[in-house]
Amino acid sequence: MASSGSGSDFAALLRAWRDRLSPADAGFTVTDRRRAPGLRREELAQLAGLSVDYLLRLEQGRARNPSPQIVGALARALQLSRAERDQLYRSAGLLPPRDGTVSAHVPPGIQRLAARLGDLPIGVFTADWTLVWWNTMWSALFGDPAVVPAPERNLARALFGNGPARGSMLSVRSERGPDAFAASIVADLKDAVSRYPEDTQLDRLVRELRGTSDAFARHWTTETSAAQHTTDRKTIRHPEIGDILLDCDVLIVPGADLRMVTYTAATGSDGAGKLELLRVTGGRGATTPPPLSVADRCDRAR
Structure with a gap:
C-alpha cells in the first residue's frame, strides 16, 4: 500500500536536489560557461536513465505516479542520503524500501x-x-x-x-x-x-x-x-x-x-x-591503434 504524497512536493524536491548536486561530484566536467552550480536537466536524465522530456514533466508536476524503479534511479542519481531517499519515495506516494531487503541505495x-x-x-x-x-x-x-x-x-x-x-x-x-x-x-x-x-x-x-x-x-x-x-x-x-x-x-x-x-x-x-x-x-567507431614504437612511448612519457 502506498503512502500519501504530493506531486508538487515531489517536483519541488527534484528541482531543489538537482540544483544542489555539484556536476563534478556526478562525474561531469565543469567549465566557466556553466551558469548554474547544479546539474543540468539533461545530465540528471542521463544519470537516471530517463528521457529529458519525462524528467521535465516530473519537475513540472505534469507526470504523476512514477514507479519505484524510477524514484530509486533518481535517488541514486541525485546522491541522496537514506533519509532523503525515503522522503523522495513518500513524496511520490510510495513506501520507501523496507529494511531486511536487498538495498539498491548507493551512498x-x-x-x-x-x-x-x-x-x-x-x-x-x-x-x-x-x-x-x-x-x-x-x-x-x-x-x-x-x-x-x-x-x-x-x-x-x-x-x-x-x-x-x-x-x-x-x-x-x-x-x-x-x-x-x-x-x-x-x-x-x-x-x-x-x-x-x-x-x-x-x-x-x-x-x-x-x-x-x-x-x-x-x-x-x-x-x-x-x-x-x-x-x-x-x-x-x-x-x-x-x-x-x-x-x-x-x-x-x-x-x-x-x-x-x-x-x-x-x-x-x-x-x-x-x-x-x-x-x-566512447567505443563508437573506434579502431585498434597500431602498437607504439619505442620513440612514441618516449614522446608520450615527456
Missing part, C-alpha cells in the same frame, strides 16, 4: 569516489548482482545498460537467463574459466538469500533461474559457501576494438552490501591503450 561518498575514477570502467552491483550504477567508461566497454530493462540488468540473468540481459552482454572470458565465475555468482546469491529471506524479488530471481537453467540449478545444489572474490583477468571482446585483456577487481562496500567492479590495465600495456581509445571515442 553519495561511493558515487563521488567512482565519479573521480572516470577514466576506468566502474559498475556498482547490489547483493543480488543487479547493476544499479555505472559510469561512461563502463558503457563504452560493455554497451549502455540504460537500453536494457531495469530488471534485466542482473549478472545472474546475463549468465543463466534467456532474456535481454544475456543478449546484451558482450563476450567476457575469465582466466579462471566460465564455470568458476558462474559458480561464484551463484554462491553469492545463496549467501544473499540467507541474509535477505524476506526479499520477494530475490526469491523470484532464484526461482526463475532454478526453473529455467540447468547450469544454475546444478551450481545451486553444489555450492555451499559464498565466493571470495579476488583479482581476475578477463578478456572482453569489444565489437569495435576487439579483445581487451584487463584486470577485474570486486571491491566490497562496507555497511552498504554493494560490490564495486573495476577494470584496469598496467600502464603501457595493450589493454591500457585500448581503454584510452574507449575513453576518447
Whole structure:
C-alpha cells in the first residue's frame, strides 16, 4: 500500500536536489560557461536513465505516479542520503524500501569516489548482482545498460537467463574459466538469500533461474559457501576494438552490501591503450591503434 504524497512536493524536491548536486561530484566536467552550480536537466536524465522530456514533466508536476524503479534511479542519481531517499519515495506516494531487503541505495561518498575514477570502467552491483550504477567508461566497454530493462540488468540473468540481459552482454572470458565465475555468482546469491529471506524479488530471481537453467540449478545444489572474490583477468571482446585483456577487481562496500567492479590495465600495456581509445571515442567507431614504437612511448612519457 502506498503512502500519501504530493506531486508538487515531489517536483519541488527534484528541482531543489538537482540544483544542489555539484556536476563534478556526478562525474561531469565543469567549465566557466556553466551558469548554474547544479546539474543540468539533461545530465540528471542521463544519470537516471530517463528521457529529458519525462524528467521535465516530473519537475513540472505534469507526470504523476512514477514507479519505484524510477524514484530509486533518481535517488541514486541525485546522491541522496537514506533519509532523503525515503522522503523522495513518500513524496511520490510510495513506501520507501523496507529494511531486511536487498538495498539498491548507493551512498553519495561511493558515487563521488567512482565519479573521480572516470577514466576506468566502474559498475556498482547490489547483493543480488543487479547493476544499479555505472559510469561512461563502463558503457563504452560493455554497451549502455540504460537500453536494457531495469530488471534485466542482473549478472545472474546475463549468465543463466534467456532474456535481454544475456543478449546484451558482450563476450567476457575469465582466466579462471566460465564455470568458476558462474559458480561464484551463484554462491553469492545463496549467501544473499540467507541474509535477505524476506526479499520477494530475490526469491523470484532464484526461482526463475532454478526453473529455467540447468547450469544454475546444478551450481545451486553444489555450492555451499559464498565466493571470495579476488583479482581476475578477463578478456572482453569489444565489437569495435576487439579483445581487451584487463584486470577485474570486486571491491566490497562496507555497511552498504554493494560490490564495486573495476577494470584496469598496467600502464603501457595493450589493454591500457585500448581503454584510452574507449575513453576518447566512447567505443563508437573506434579502431585498434597500431602498437607504439619505442620513440612514441618516449614522446608520450615527456
